[in-house]
Amino acid sequence: MDAGLKRELEEKVYAGERLTRADGEALYATDDLAWLGRLAHHVRTEKNGDRVMFNVNRHLNLTNVCSASCAYCSFQRKPGEKDAYTMRVEQAVEKALEMKDEQLTELHIVNGLHPTLPWKYYPRVLRALKEALPGVSLKCFTATEVQWFEKISGLSADEILDELIDAGLDSLTGGGAEIFDWEVRQKIVDHACHWEDWSRIHRLAHSKGLRTPSTMLYGHIEEPRHRVDHVMRLRELQDETGGFAVFIPLRYQHDFHDSADGIVRNRIQAQTTMASPAESLKTFAVSRLMLDNFEHVKCFWVMHGLSLAQLSLNFGADDLDGSVVEYKITHDADAYGTPHTMHREDLLQLIWDGGFRPVERNTRYQVVREYDAPVTAADRRREPQQVWA
Numbered sequence: 001m002d003a004g005l006k007r008e009l010e011e012k013v014y015a016g017e018r019l020t021r022a023d024g025e026a027l028y029a030t031d032d033l034a035w036l037g038r039l040a041h042h043v044r045t046e047k048n049g050d051r052v053m054f055n056v057n058r059h060l061n062l063t064n065v066c067s068a069s070c071a072y073c074s075f076q077r078k079p080g081e082k083d084a085y086t087m088r089v090e091q092a093v094e095k096a097l098e099m100k101d102e103q104l105t106e107l108h109i110v111n112g113l114h115p116t117l118p119w120k121y122y123p124r125v126l127r128a129l130k131e132a133l134p135g136v137s138l139k140c141f142t143a144t145e146v147q148w149f150e151k152i153s154g155l156s157a158d159e160i161l162d163e164l165i166d167a168g169l170d171s172l173t174g175g176g177a178e179i180f181d182w183e184v185r186q187k188i189v190d191h192a193c194h195w196e197d198w199s200r201i202h203r204l205a206h207s208k209g210l211r212t213p214s215t216m217l218y219g220h221i222e223e224p225r226h227r228v229d230h231v232m233r234l235r236e237l238q239d240e241t242g243g244f245a246v247f248i249p250l251r252y253q254h255d256f257h258d259s260a261d262g263i264v265r266n267r268i269q270a271q272t273t274m275a276s277p278a279e280s281l282k283t284f285a286v287s288r289l290m291l292d293n294f295e296h297v298k299c300f301w302v303m304h305g306l307s308l309a310q311l312s313l314n315f316g317a318d319d320l321d322g323s324v325v326e327y328k329i330t331h332d333a334d335a336y337g338t339p340h341t342m343h344r345e346d347l348l349q350l351i352w353d354g355g356f357r358p359v360e361r362n363t364r365y366q367v368v369r370e371y372d373a374p375v376t377a378a379d380r381r382r383e384p385q386q387v388w389a
């Protein structure tokens, strides 16, 4: 990038001017990662100071049986496969209750598109979970699942959301977004929920007072221009509804244990090496800069590893996913040694050690508790710390 364009982009960011599609693509093309991070860190600090939010949640997958076979997914199983499972309502409640003593505030539930489970199963599970854990928010189902419920029930998304909200739904999840651009999407997604339906369902959820997350799966066969296109669509929808709580870039994962049963489910791994740490930090930074109407950018550490998650806090992220006991979609296996579970104390330490101030939040991003730093870290927290200082 030439010095003139660099100065122009820098001036726009510091003046709070909205960046264009061409600006986003130019930012991805820069080799100056430290400069890009500094711009994103400026915006992140303007919006969120030195706070890093997190919530204590548990991820549950009620079933891994799925009618679709998305090319990036190592989670789905077909009916009758050896490790296919579907939880009974009581099993889901039993699993959730195991975390009761850990002051969990949210359950995050996503599932395969089960071919024969009746629609009524889903509100029934929500009701049972709400009854068992009345203080816990239920963040459940992707827009893809809601569209699937339309298909299996004959109801409209409007009626489905009303029934789910009545059963205790507090938020949808942000999944199913992947990459909206059709050129890429048609090669990786194997269900019928694309931008038109994904945006329709989130728009509807926002109109009913739900705040929802949004995601982007990057680092597979897409190019930076597709990532820019993706966040611009979300930015437009956010202008319209204001209902997105957060944006979450998710790094595409290889399935390192395909050989366990000899079946290659994650079919695009031969075409990609996965995003490097630098590419991931770039994606966080450019997303933060483009999404001027989003308050929060979250790093889901299970998909990035703890080191990268900590660094992402200096590249635009201000939110870390909390205690995750189980998370399986796209992450059945990991060759990096990333733990699958982390608890409150581990997370606090990670945030303090990065030079930030941990703030526990609930699903709606209301503050649950602010944490004082250990004495030894206090000086380091007076100003947001940057890794290249």
Ligand code: SF4
Binding pocket: 066, 067, 068, 069, 070, 073, 074, 075, 076, 111, 112, 113, 144, 190, 191
């Ligand atoms: S990503 Fe979701 S819809 Fe696609 S195959 Fe996996 S579980 Fe099924």
